[in-house]
Amino acid sequence: MTRGERYRMRDVQRMLGVSRTVISRLIAGGFVQPERGRGREHLFSFRDVVMLRTAHSLRKAGIPPRKIVRALENLRSTWSPDRDLTSIRISAMGADVAVHDSAGRWAADFGQLLIDFEPVPACVNVARIARLEATPVSNTALDDFHEAAELESDGRLDAAETAYWRAIYADRSFVDAYLNLGCLLCDRGRYDDAVSLYGDAVLAVPGGALLHFNLGVALEDAERLADALDAYRRCIDLQPDFADAHFNSARIHEELGETQHAIRHFNRYRTLNKDP
Known part of the structure; x- marks a missing residue:
C-alpha cells in the first residue's frame, strides 16, 4: 500500500x-x-x-x-x-x-482513570482461549497451571501469579504458563516484568511464535517500539501466516513513518485475511 x-x-x-x-x-x-x-x-x-x-x-x-x-x-x-x-x-x-x-x-466515555483493562493489541492468554500446547508437561506443572487459571478467574491475582511461577519452575518449557503469566503481568501494568518473563520464555522455547508475539505486545506496552518490531519479526520468521503480527508490525512502522515497511506488512495481513 x-x-x-x-x-x-x-x-x-x-x-x-x-x-x-x-x-x-x-x-x-x-x-x-x-x-x-x-x-x-x-x-x-x-x-x-x-x-x-x-x-x-x-x-x-x-x-x-x-x-x-x-x-x-x-x-x-x-x-x-x-x-x-x-x-x-x-x-x-x-x-x-x-x-x-x-x-x-x-x-473514554467519562474520563475516569482506570486500573486494569485488556491492552490492544491483546496478548494471547491460554486460559481465555481454552487451548493448551501439544508439548507434554509434568503433572505437577499442569496442576499448578490449572490452579493458577482458576485463581485468576476468581480475581485472586497475587495467588494466581505465584501458582503460574510454580508451574514454570516445575517445567521451564511450559509455554502456556508463560503466556498466561505474561498477560497477567501486562494486565496489572507490570510491562517490564512481562518483557523479562517473555525474554526468558523465548530462550527456553525458541520456536514459540506465540511467545515472540506476546513479547512484542509487552514491549509495545513498555513503549519500546523498535524492540517490539524485532519480536514481531521473529514471530513472523517462525510463523509467516501470523496475521496479527503483520498487522501490529504495519501499525508500528506507520507510526514511525516507515511507510514502505508498513505497506508490506499490511498487504500481507490483507492477503492472510482474504476469504478462502
Whole structure:
C-alpha cells in the first residue's frame, strides 16, 4: 500500500469483519475520513483501517455500536487536535471503552482513570482461549497451571501469579504458563516484568511464535517500539501466516513513518485475511 492507495468498503469489511453500520457511523463522526472514488465510493487509507479494526475489536468484545461511537466522540472532543488517535490504545473493559496512553488508563466515555483493562493489541492468554500446547508437561506443572487459571478467574491475582511461577519452575518449557503469566503481568501494568518473563520464555522455547508475539505486545506496552518490531519479526520468521503480527508490525512502522515497511506488512495481513 502506498500513501495514495485506498481500500474499498467491501475490501475493509472482508478484511476486518466490520459492519457497514459501524463504518458509516465512524465516517459520519469524522473518525475515519475516506476519499471518494468513482461513483462516490468510499476509499479508505491505512489509518482508517487501523481505526476500523479498533472499532471491530470493541464490537467483538460486546460493546454496542452506539456506545463505540459515543466513546470515540468523547475521546476526540477531549483530545489535542495535533494528536493522532491511532497512536493510543483503545479497548474494552467490561461494558466500557478504555484508553491507554502515556498519561495512564482511563474510560473514554467519562474520563475516569482506570486500573486494569485488556491492552490492544491483546496478548494471547491460554486460559481465555481454552487451548493448551501439544508439548507434554509434568503433572505437577499442569496442576499448578490449572490452579493458577482458576485463581485468576476468581480475581485472586497475587495467588494466581505465584501458582503460574510454580508451574514454570516445575517445567521451564511450559509455554502456556508463560503466556498466561505474561498477560497477567501486562494486565496489572507490570510491562517490564512481562518483557523479562517473555525474554526468558523465548530462550527456553525458541520456536514459540506465540511467545515472540506476546513479547512484542509487552514491549509495545513498555513503549519500546523498535524492540517490539524485532519480536514481531521473529514471530513472523517462525510463523509467516501470523496475521496479527503483520498487522501490529504495519501499525508500528506507520507510526514511525516507515511507510514502505508498513505497506508490506499490511498487504500481507490483507492477503492472510482474504476469504478462502
